[in-house]
Amino acid sequence: MKNNKKIALFGGSFDPVHTDHFNMAKTCHDKLGFEEVWIIPTFLNPFKSSTKTSNEERLNLLNLIFENEPYIKIDKFEMNNNRVTTTYETVSHFKELYSDIDFSFVIGSDNLNRLEEWNNFDELIKMIHFIVFERSNEYKKEVATKYHIPIYQFENNFLSSTKLRELKELNLLTPKVNDYINYHLLYLDIRVKPFMDKKRYEHCLNVGEMAAELAKNNGIDPQRAKVAGTLHDITKRWDNEKQIAYLRKYDKTLLIEPKPVWHSYTGAFHLKHDWLIKDEEIINAVYNHTVGCENMTKLDMIIFCADKISKERNYENVEYYRAECFNNLKTGFKKLLINQYEVAIKTHGIDAIGKKLLRTYDYYIKGDK
Numbered sequence: 594m595k596n597n598k599k600i601a602l603f604g605g606s607f608d609p610v611h612t613d614h615f616n617m618a619k620t621c622h623d624k625l626g627f628e629e630v631w632i633i634p635t636f637l638n639p640f641k642s643s644t645k646t647s648n649e650e651r652l653n654l655l656n657l658i659f660e661n662e663p664y665i666k667i668d669k670f671e672m673n674n675n676r677v678t679t680t681y682e683t684v685s686h687f688k689e690l691y692s693d694i695d696f697s698f699v700i701g702s703d704n705l706n707r708l709e710e711w712n713n714f715d716e717l718i719k720m721i722h723f724i725v726f727e728r729s730n731e732y733k734k735e736v737a738t739k740y741h742i743p744i745y746q747f748e749n750n751f752l753s754s755t756k757l758r759e760l761k762e763l764n765l766l767t768p769k770v771n772d773y774i775n776y777h778l779l780y781l782d783i784r785v786k787p788f789m790d791k792k793r794y795e796h797c798l799n800v801g802e803m804a805a806e807l808a809k810n811n812g813i814d815p816q817r818a819k820v821a822g823t824l825h826d827i828t829k830r831w832d833n834e835k836q837i838a839y840l841r842k843y844d845k846t847l848l849i850e851p852k853p854v855w856h857s858y859t860g861a862f863h864l865k866h867d868w869l870i871k872d873e874e875i876i877n878a879v880y881n882h883t884v885g886c887e888n889m890t891k892l893d894m895i896i897f898c899a900d901k902i903s904k905e906r907n908y909e910n911v912e913y914y915r916a917e918c919f920n921n922l923k924t925g926f927k928k929l930l931i932n933q934y935e936v937a938i939k940t941h942g943i944d945a946i947g948k949k950l951l952r953t954y955d956y957y958i959k960g961d962k
């Protein structure tokens with residue numbers, strides 16, 4: 594009898610794809626005898642109202658994580674359908690197209706709980722073998738027994754896309770996937786929006802846009818500037834207690850700076866230690882965005898300026914400062930710095946404006962750097 598090729602179909606939202614998805618696919622190939630694993634990202638999960646990320650972004654992430662795995666094929670059948678596609682339809686499609694292939698369908702054990710509710714389940718279970726990977730100990734074991742479905746263990750980190758979107762357990766996510774997510778600013782509606790009011794969120798988006806424009810003007814990667822700009826105020830609405838806790842944890846000396854400046858430092862610490870952003874220039878640009886420092890990079894200046902001239906800002910002379918920044922970044926930056934220094938002194942007095950603003954002012958304005 595002819596030995597048919599064995600292929601595992603692995604469907605999911607992959608929003609984002611993570612290390613455990615990777616390990617499951619690898620186990621199918623390395624240990625369970627599947628020659629290939631075909632990854633089928635959903636257009637929409639039938640049990641969810643919507644996915645959070647575009648098809649293109651999810652595909653890019655899949656291509657990235659599996660780039661060195663030759664046994665993987667990423668199939669766009671469900672995505673291209675542009676509508677909800679049930680597993681029954683998908684399996685029928687592949688079986689019809691490739692009648693000489695032995696297909697199995699990979700799921701996590703959580704899916705056993707509602708497996709019998711899947712569309713056309715009675716037929717589906719006769720059409721294809723399910724391969725189940727244990728996700729936790731709590732699942733309907735009787736469903737597996739009833740349909741003789743094998744359960745496999747694998748090197749499981751017990752990750753979930755939902756938790757990763759919420760910045761939980763990011764240290765276990767394949768770093769290049771995390772880097773892509775950060776660089777493309779995915780999941781802002783989960784990671785940024787809920788932590789501030791609408792106006793502040795709009796400001797953040799506008800600063801990101803303005804920073805990208807200034808970056809283009811100055812020969813810098815606009816996307817990196819957009820990331821720093823969009824995330825610059827990420828901790829602005831954190832309460833004092835949380836700000837203090839972060840400063841105590843990462844740099845106590847900053848507690849002597851005025852409270853309104855704290856968020857620049859806690860923002861940088863949050864992005865570095867919780868978002869796991871590795872690009873130090875981005876981290877530093879957030880760190881320096883309120884009162885600057887000596888020897889600022891172009892990106893530092895861009896974020897400092899973009900924050901003060903973003904689209905929605907409408908204080909007197911804002912148009913003038915905008916034009917100055919686009920005409921010459923350094924000149925615009927210095928003018929904004931003088932303005933900020935004078936306003937700060939008028940409002941708070943020289944003793945209360947903090948050492949860092951004084952130092953930046955001395956360096957750039959008095960020292961004419």
Ligand SMILES: Nc1ncnc2c1ncn2[C@@H]1O[C@H](COP(=O)(O)OP(=O)(O)O)[C@@H](O)[C@H]1O
Binds near residue numbers: 638699
């Ligand atoms: N840590 C894990 N252990 C076992 N199975 C998992 C794990 N993470 C995801 N899976 C399984 O991988 C498949 C695709 O995952 P995902 O895209 O997160 O699911 P969904 O389509 O439900 O959003 C699902 O069958 C899910 O149960």
